[in-house]
Amino acid sequence: MQEISQVRLKYFHEVMACGSIRGAADKLDTAASVISRQIQLLEKQLGVQLFERRARGLAPTEAADMLLEYHRGCRAQHEHLNARLQELRGMQRGNVHLMISEGFIDSLMEHVIAPFCVEYPQINISVNVGSVNEVVEAVATDAAHIGLAYNPPVDPRLRCRVSRKHPVCLLAAPGHELAKRRAPLTIADILPYPFALMSAPYGLRQAVDLLEFTERIHLTPSLTTNSLRVLKQYALGGAGVTLMPNLGVHRELASGELVALEIAHPILSAPECQALLRLGRPLSSAADEVIRRIEQRLPAFASA
Known part of the structure; x- marks a missing residue:
């Protein structure tokens, strides 16, 4: 097979990433007709169809997925060559x-x-x-x-x-009632109090979702967020407690501003x-x- 043009691979990659020829053309500041022509030439060279033309845009075929993996491998090898040359230059x-x-x-x-x-x-x-x-x-x-x-x-x-x-634990201000209890806590211990949770699709929330499914319970947080900092500030302010690992709160734990308590559940111990x-x-x-x-x-x- 004739060597594949890197220019055509570049156009192909952008079409895959953008989901359309028009999107790729806008990103590359190139005429859509040029990209369309290069994709057609690439399909002719390879002897396979790369995209199915549908009313809502282009759908990649199995051959397109294979070519994308090849392209990623080429880029990785090119990067590896550059890295070896960098070693000769002392990582400059x-x-x-x-x-x-x-x-x-x-x-x-x-x-x-x-x-x-x-x-x-x-x-x-x-x-x-x-x-x-x-x-x-x-x-x-x-x-x-x-x-x-x-x-x-x-x-x-x-x-x-x-x-x-890094298990999911309960974080609370030292004056909170739960902070005065002896660990490990149970889920039943936590439910009567206001608490904050991470929103989906974060790894922390996925652990909590699995807990809900396994225990057949529904947790209703007083606050949800996509930020660990918000969870931390919620607990620091005394508004309630939160479930999170001790990542990012080492200073607050060391200073005594927050208390971390173990929760007795295998799902929360596994992350x-x-x-x-x-x-x-x-x-x-x-x-x-x-x-x-x-x-x-x-x-x-x-x-x-």
Whole structure:
């Protein structure tokens, strides 16, 4: 088979990402007719149909999924070559992209990213925050080299570099009535009091949803949010209690502003923090150094 044009692969990738030729054309600032023609030539070269033309847009075929995986592999190998060349230059250039759950922000910046940026100022680092599903998808599609997630679902496209259990516990202000009780608490102990929960589709809420399904109960929180900071402030203000791991609240626990109490339930004891990589993706020297530091220096994985 003749070598596939990288230009055509680029157009193909954008059509897949945008879901339409018009969307890809707008993103690439290229005429839609040019992209359409290149896709047709690509289909002719490969001898397969890549998209089914439907009234609502384009639907990728199985061949398109295979070609997308090939394209990702090409990009990863190109990145790996650049990484090897960077090694020869002493890591003077490069990019490392991370997608993380919110609870990792403070400790990641303090123990890993800030020191790395001081030591290697020529390496460009990007850190984006998202839900557990967004973390998984970013790593699986090569949008991020490294993912840090709380309670991620199993995904055959990924491998876990390091993990450690971080149970869901009850956080309360020291003056709260539940803070005066002896741990472990039961779910029945918590229900009479106002509480705050994370919203879907975050890993923390997925653990709580599984608890509801297993125990056949329905939890009605006084407050829901997509931010761990809001949960923390809710508990600090004495408005009620919240269910979350101790990620991101180490200072408040150490200072006595918050109290963390164990909850006696196997579902809430099971969640893990995980550092995720795409299975089979070679890492650049810079990305490999970042994941090594995460494994060795991030408190979430201490004694892992």
